[in-house]
Amino acid sequence: MVDAAGPASARTLLIQVTLGRARAVDPALDPLRRSRLGWSPGLSHDELYGVARGTWTLGERVRRERFVVVCADGLVWQAIEIERIVDTPDGRRAFEGRVLHRGHEVHDTYVGGPAPNGRQRNPITFFDSAFDRRLCACGCGNPVGRGDFMSGHDSRAVHERVARVGSVVAFLEWFDRTWTPDQPGERQP
Numbered sequence: 001m002v003d004a005a006g007p008a009s010a011r012t013l014l015i016q017v018t019l020g021r022a023r024a025v026d027p028a029l030d031p032l033r034r035s036r037l038g039w040s041p042g043l044s045h046d047e048l049y050g051v052a053r054g055t056w057t058l059g060e061r062v063r064r065e066r067f068v069v070v071c072a073d074g075l076v077w078q079a080i081e082i083e084r085i086v087d088t089p090d091g092r093r094a095f096e097g098r099v100l101h102r103g104h105e106v107h108d109t110y111v112g113g114p115a116p117n118g119r120q121r122n123p124i125t126f127f128d129s130a131f132d133r134r135l136c137a138c139g140c141g142n143p144v145g146r147g148d149f150m151s152g153h154d155s156r157a158v159h160e161r162v163a164r165v166g167s168v169v170a171f172l173e174w175f176d177r178t179w180t181p182d183q184p185g186e187r188q189p
């Protein structure tokens with residue numbers, strides 16, 4: 001776990017939102033017009049996102065972060081990719097983003113597993129993650145947990161280059177013209 005004030009470096013961290021027990025609230029008084037807060041078993045993805053996204057006391061540093069894992073009862077129940085941070089009428093802030101599903105590395109690494117920072121009283125904590133250091137080799141900016149590419153991004157990267165040359169035939173001609181056989185990495189026949 002990392003101090004909430006954050007290190008001086010620009011390194012990104014993941015955010016752990018820790019939800020308390022479910023409780024009813026008056027939508028007229030809730031800044032996001034919700035009728036319930038907190039976690040309880042059986043919440044839908046949307047319901048969980050609705051209670052997890054705010055409102056929180058969030059410093060400026062959260063604007064650098066990309067992912068939230070939503071925890072309750074010591075486990076991770078959801079992962080969210082942050083699209084923006086919005087100010088809320090109560091003077092606090094909320095996340096807006098998309099709920100990640102199976103197949104996304106952040107989801108697959110954390111959801112269903114133990115809360116990275118364990119059981120927390122503080123609803124917002126930060127943690128270091130391998131995702132901060134390894135990004136997809138295609139250049140899309142998405143983190144990868146294992147391998148060099150997100151699923152499908154390796155062939156996408158190749159097709160994108162073929163398209164830039166013009167066609168597969170043109171790409172092969174360009175390759176054969178350009179490739180030097182004794183280049184490092186070339187396999188010997």
Ligand SMILES: [Zn+2]
Pocket residue numbers: 136137138139140141142149150153
């Ligand atoms: Zn990619």
